[in-house]
Amino acid sequence: MPGDLDLVTFGQRLRHLRRTRGFTLSDLGERVGRAPSQLSLLENGKREPKLSLLTALSQTLGVSVEELLSRQPPSRRAQLEIAVEEAQRDPVYQSLNLPHLKVGKRVPNDVLEHIVGLYDELKRRSVKPTATPEEARRANADLRRQMRERGNYFEHIEKVAQETLDAVGYSSGALSQGQILSMVTHHGFTLRYVQDLPRSVRSITDTRNRRLYLKRESLGMHSPRTILLQTLGNFVLGHGQPRDFADFLRQRVEANYFAAAVLIPESSAVPYLQEAKKAHDLSVEDLRDVFSVSYEMAAHRFTNLANRHLGLVCHFIRNDETGIIYKAYENDGLIFPTDDTGAIEGQRMCRYWSGRQVFASPDRYSIYYQYTDKPNGTHFCVAHVDPSREKNFAITLGVPYKESRWFRGRETTNRTQSDCPTGECCVRPPADLAARWEGQVWPSARAHSHVLSALPSGTFPGVDETDVYTFLEHHAEE
Incomplete structure (x- = not known):
């Protein structure tokens, strides 16, 4: 059984299919060799079916197992019943101390619509408007x-x-x-x-x-x-x-x-990447070009498929020209700079990492390859600057040295050494520069007012709901 089976939705689908076939619980129980009480538990989302029972149910009801397990409610009525059931399980709803409402066939849809609408508003008001x-x-x-x-x-x-x-x-x-x-x-x-x-x-x-x-x-x-x-x-x-x-x-x-996953489908991308690996010619830019996506999407999609289908560990970083990290992922042992909460985003990466070195390369918009010797080993990295109207970001995909043999660009002679994030190779300036200038400079820093501000408020942080509702009012009658 899949671990992410939605029991409530499954129960609704089973009840819907049973009723559309004209079966009672007893009828269906006789056909699959189960007591009606057992099937009732399934329909009420209180028991997980075994594979043998799933197979029997699908054959009796004339549908595939995949359709029976679909996460989509079979009808609007079923969707409403699921929503009411899930609402009643929510601690916010339970705090009202209301008796449990069992939704029978005679409860009209509009009553369920009202209950779900009231719950949604209750939930919205209970959500903290901001996050620190x-x-x-x-x-x-x-x-x-x-x-x-x-x-x-x-x-x-x-x-x-x-x-x-x-x-x-x-x-x-x-x-x-x-x-x-x-x-x-x-x-x-x-x-x-x-x-x-x-x-x-x-x-x-x-x-x-x-x-x-x-x-x-x-x-x-x-x-x-x-x-x-x-x-x-x-x-x-x-x-x-x-x-x-x-x-x-x-x-x-x-x-x-x-x-x-839609733009770079697993079914097409995996065979392509596996062939490229056999040829020792893995490259993000080819993945980008074959599927007509951005370099960033191609690099990030590579991280989805690398471990599962290629047996590779890797890391991904998106940073700006100053080295500030906006997005990062690793399962290859790379040690990122972090704050006390363990967060990477907002931290400044070492100036010797490829994501910063690419901005200093002769052609920053060409693919940049580099080996970086770090305290826990050497990494081979491929970096590329994705230009935009707002600001340029470097996208880096990296792997441990031993995995570089599978990648295009592995013959590069670009190599740096970094002691970060625990060393002082770029936290402090070189000793000769510091000796000449320390104590004789007064730089004026850019404003950092965002450090003191709370995150945007709202259920969807940063969204101006008045603008959204006004927009919908304007377009509703079109």
Whole structure:
């Protein structure tokens, strides 16, 4: 049995299929050799089915096991019943000390809609409107630790992405725009490109009218089709309103993963990478070009597949020209600079690491290869500067020295030595420079007012809800 089986949704699907076939619990029990009471426990989400029973149920009901285990509710009514059941399990709801509501067939849909709506508002008001910077850093560190433990591979998202690809007839190569639009339609949405999207959002989804709104322009490293798939991913993966900042981060990571898994499908990318490894010619730029994605997405997608399918450990870093780390991942033993909470983001990397050295290379926009000798070993890294209208970021993919033999660029003569993050190779200036200038300089630092400010408030941090609601009001009647 899959470890992430949603028992409540499974129970609803089983009840829905049983009723549409005209079976009572006793009828179904006779056909699968189980007592009606046992099947009732399944339908109420209180027992996990064994594989043998799953097989018997699927054969009797005339559906595949995959359909029986689908995480999608079979109907709007089932979706509402699941939502009410999950709401009653929430401590926020239970704090009201209300008796448990058993939803029978005679309870109208509009009553369930009201209960779910009231719960959503109760939940929204109970969520802390802000997270302190320390809480945010801890949440980020916890999430990164979870990613490292699983090799940055999310099997359930890979499956959902493949199901979506299969639904639009994808076979190989880069995904076409037509296939992406078919995905939107397949999941019951329509797409509208607009020019007046509020500045605080990348997209807006009108769940009432099943419309997705976005601009035909890139935002940072994200192209319109990437943003579209990230938005769609939230609904395909069954995300609800974030419970807190950690949940918001988790959902963002999962939606990004879904977009990458669709644009660089596992079924096509893995054979391609395995052949490149055999040829000792692994390269991020080729992965980028074959699937028509950004360099950053190609590098990050490599980390999803490397451990699972190539037997490689690696690290990934996104940093600006000053060395400030914005995003990072490792399962190869690389020691990042961290703060007291274990957070990497916001820390400054060593000036001798490839992510900073690439900015000083003769052609910063070409692929840069480097070996870096560090306290716990040597790493081979491939760095590239992804230009944007806002600021340039370096994207680095690195592996331990012994794994460099699989990569293009391994013959590079670029080599540096770093004692960071525990040494003083770049924390303090070289001794000869310090001797000449220490005590004779008064630099004026750039403002760092963000250090004192709280993180953006709201269920979706940083989003101006008034702008969003005004936007939807304007477009609702179109």
